[in-house]
Structure formats: C-alpha cells, structure tokens
Amino acid sequence: MILLKLFFTFLKIGIFTFGGGYSMIALIQNEVVEKQGWMSAQEFTDILAISQMTPGPVGINTATYAGYTAVVNSGLPVWEGVVGSLLASLAVILLPVAAMLLVLRYLSHHKDNPLVEKVFQVLRLTVVGLIAAAALLLLTPESFGAPGLNKQFLVSVALFVAVFYLSWRHRTSPIYLIIGSAIVGLLVF
Template identity: 35%
Template sequence: MLLLKLYLAFLKVGTFGFGGGYAILSLIENEVVNSNKWISATEFVDIIGISQMTPGPVAINCATFTGYKVSGVLGSIVATLGVVTTSFILVTLAYFFFTKFKESTLLNSALSGMKPALIGLIIGVFISLSKTAYVDLKSLIIGAIIGVMLFKTKIHPILIIVISAILGIVFY
C-alpha cells in the first residue's frame, strides 16, 4: 500500500509539474513533506542539495532519494517510475503529433502563458526553501557570499558547490 501511495504521489508530481526540476520542487514538497509527512522540511532541503550535486534532473533525483528514504531501493524505483510515467507517455505522443501541431497558435499561446507562471513557481520554492535553509546569521552570510559570486563572476557551478561546502565547514 505504501509503494502504491508513493507511486501515485510522484505520478501526480510528474503529471502536474511543468517547467522542469525547480518549478516542480513545490509540488514535491507539498506531497512528501506536507501531505504525506514522509520526510521533514529539513530532510527535504538536504535531498534537494544532494539532488543538485548528482547527475540527472533534480525532480527525478528527488523522487529517487525520497523513495529510498521512505521504502528503500524498491521505494526509489517506484517513486522514480511515478515521476517519469506521464513524461514518458507525453514524449511518446509528442513524437507522433508534434509536427502536426507545431504551428498551432493555440498551443503557442498556452505555452507563452505558462512561462510567467513557472517563474512564480520557482520564486515560491525559493521562499519556501529559504525558511529552512537560512536558519541563522551564518547561513545568511554563506547565501550572500554565494549569491554575489553567482551574479558578479562566471565561476563554474561545481566550484560554487565546493566553495559552499568549504564555507559550511568553516562556519559550522
């Protein structure tokens, strides 16, 4: 029963999540932290951190790590399958029908309307994650340093992660 619930939760995330990993994080958080209470908000932030450092899409990595936390290896397989099921079906259908609807003004208009909503979802995730990530002055200082580095330099993201880890070791 738990595996079915895990699959259905991530099927919902994969079905209604539009715009990639960061936009989908709010849906994942709602399912695994708020609705089902499988993990805590702090564990969710940790899973996001691990998901960003490992290869692959963030949403799939979050599903895999959450599934493992909830129900071991089988849970990770079930959660991962849940989050990719709808995308797999849609990509398969798109392969056959995309050329027919490529010039559709209705489709292009719908996609144009979704773009601003995705930015709103990403900002919502940032605010939600900020509540658990920025817990004290040290975490604010690390966030500010990394933020300045991201916007003022062209440092590679892997180096940013390494610098963040070093700052975490130094401050904590």
C-alpha cells in the same frame, strides 16, 4: 501501501512539472513534506543539496532520493526503500514520456497551433512563480538558524547572498558553490 501511494504521488508530480527540475522541487516539497509528511523540511533541503551535486537530472535525483527516504522513514527495510526510489523515478517520467510521444506524433502531422502557444506562454510565466515559491518556502529557521545576531544566522545569510549572486550573475556551477559552502561550513561551524 506506502509504495502504492508513492507511485501515484510521483505520477502526479511528473505530469504537473512544467519548466524542468526546479519547478518539480516545489511539487515534490508540497507532496512529501506538507501533504504526506513523509519527511521534515530540513531533511528535504538536505536531499536537494545532494541531488544538485550528484550527476544527472535534478528532478530524477530528487525523486529517487525522496522516494527512498519516504519509505525508510516509515520504518520499512532498506530493500523496500530501493523499490520505493525506483518506483518514484519511474512514476515521475511515465506520464511525461507518454505525453511527449503523443505530441511528437501529432506534430509530425500538424504545424504549430497558436492556442497551444498561448497556453505555454502563460505556463512559462507561472513556472517562474512556482520556483520562487519553492525558494520562499525554504526560507525557514531550519535552513538558516533562528533569526538574530547569532553566528549560524549571520553566516547563513552571508552564504545565501554570495551563492545567489555567483549563481545568478556569474552562472557559477552549482557543484563549485556547494563544495565552497561545504568548506565554509567545515571551517566556521
């Protein structure tokens, strides 16, 4: 039953993802952590870390990993977890690909529609808020440690500021930032 639910959940996530993998994170988080309770927020953050340092689109990686984790967490065997991960990745691309094919067909007959352009302008603005929400929802003691003058919290804040600055200003690749943070973790904790 969870496999079916997983499929429909990721079908929904796919069609409502505008603006790429990062906005998909907000949707996946909302579904698998908050609504369905398939995994903890901390587990989800770990999945995000791994999804960003392995090859491929972050949206596909997160869907694959979250699908697997949701199924195995509910006590089902590993092979069903594999089926779950494949279902989640397939579901997440199914409707967008269908929509894409329809639009390509339409565009080969019509020129750009001003109404569609307006809708996309508003969507682009909204997606910025969506991604901000995903980051805000992860600002938790599970990710940073309990706030206060303790080692974990201070190191976490320092890492957050450093990674944010390097990623925003210098567009340092996520892979280097993740490897660098992992080394800091090994040395400090």
